[in-house]
Amino acid sequence: MADCSTVRTPMQVHHQMTPDKDGQDTDQHQYRAMIGSLMYLTALRPYIMFAVCLCARFQAAPKNTHLQVVKRIFRYLKGAPRLGLWYSKNDKFNLLISWQYKKQTCVSTSTAEAEYIVASSYCAQVIWIQNQMLDYGITFMATPIHIDNMSAISITNNTVQHSKT
Structure with a gap:
């Protein structure tokens, strides 16, 4: 070609x-x-x-x-x-953008559950990207994840696990 x-x-x-x-x-x-x-x-x-x-x-x-x-x-x-x-090794690196297009793999019974599942997927992807950045010599461990669903945030902040979560 x-x-x-x-x-x-x-x-x-x-x-x-x-x-x-x-x-x-x-x-x-x-x-x-x-x-x-x-x-x-x-x-x-x-x-x-x-x-x-x-x-x-x-x-x-x-x-x-x-x-x-x-x-x-x-x-x-x-x-x-x-x-x-x-990606310059000497510059301060503050930008991390991730985008994913994927068919749904599970069925949720509520919006909060769906948002929580997506947030956990984001966390896994952030950890993967952080490890990739370590290969480039960039330590990028304080990565914010923004979620706007209050129910999903409440589930995340709840340390008590029960049958509903």
């Missing part, structure tokens, strides 16, 4: 990716390798995360249409080589 043309966006606007059961199969190993490379790159270019994760859903049975979308992401990256995040 060294001689490919560039594009302005990583995905087409309103693109609908489907399993494409009738489409032509593509090399699964190559597809997974390309997705893996892009996932690694999302640490510096988080704005491609949505497109990459959408393509990653089809790793079990990738079709040629899925490969074309992945190649479009590479074409976009070729046209924007200077975009990305720069």
Whole structure:
């Protein structure tokens, strides 16, 4: 793809990716390798995360249409080589942003329970990011997590565990 043309966006606007059961199969190993490379790159270019994760859903049975979308992401990256995040070791680092797009894995019986489950997921992700930052030599242990649901905050502050929590 060294001689490919560039594009302005990583995905087409309103693109609908489907399993494409009738489409032509593509090399699964190559597809997974390309997705893996892009996932690694999302640490510096988080704005491609949505497109990459959408393509990653089809790793079990990738079709040629899925490969074309992945190649479009590479074409976009070729046209924007200077975009990305720069982590300087000497500067004070106070910004931590996390974004996740995921299908719901559990059913909640209340809004408070749903918010609490999401908050616990955030905590796990913050711990993972803190450990990643330690690999870069950055100690970032006082990370605030903002929750606006008062019921979830009450559950978090309650040290007594009972059947309702």
